Amino acid sequence: MIKWSTVDTPAGPFCAVVDADGVVLASGWTAYTDDLLPQVAPSLMFETLVEAPDLGPVTRAVTAYHEGDLEAIDDIPVNQSSGPYLQHAWKVLRTVAPGKLTSYAEFASLTGKPRAVRAAASACSRNAVALFVPCHRIVRSDGSVGEFRWGPDRKKWLLHHERTHS
Known part of the structure; x- marks a missing residue:
């Protein structure tokens, strides 16, 4: 299942899309997945997208980063596909x-x-x-x-x- 959530941050709303393993497929300062999904490689696309109130480690990392813990984002797994x-x-x-x-x-x-x-x-x-x-x-x-x-x-x-x- 692919989940997404938006977190309010001092820099504006931050939305992330994660796969079933919690790996980030798309993210950015927007409240809308429509702004993110065009950037996801076709090989990583999915059919079902479910809103979640919290994405666990991803949500905690986004919050911590914006509160000043700049290393909070370092260990969050991501997946992008290209050459x-x-x-x-x-x-x-x-x-x-x-x-x-x-x-x-x-x-x-x-x-x-x-x-x-x-x-x-x-x-x-x-x-x-x-x-x-x-x-x-x-x-x-x-x-x-x-x-x-x-x-x-x-x-x-x-x-x-x-x-x-x-």
Whole structure:
């Protein structure tokens, strides 16, 4: 059974979709699953989606993160499906420390492909499990936030929150 829930956070409503094992398939700052589901890979799609009042460890991690425990999200399992580079890039994103600005060029280098800046940016834009794969930690070389699916103001809020609590 695939479940979803929305948590009120200081950054706005945060919705997550999890599989029967509690693995996050999609997440982001929205109250609506319709904003999340287009990002889920076709191979991970499902027919039944049930609202739950609480997603256990996922809900606790989202709440703890927004209260200042930035490491609360680190061990939450996620599942995304794509080609080898994106899969690798998403794993690398989970190693980017909170509170330190990392440019798209630096991120590309971390993936082992320093010239693949556009591919690194694509990994951020195609990330279906925001927060748990912290693409918000990647910024432009000049330090500006760049684009973010959940809006530049929310990305600024997240970066400020992480600088304050790291």
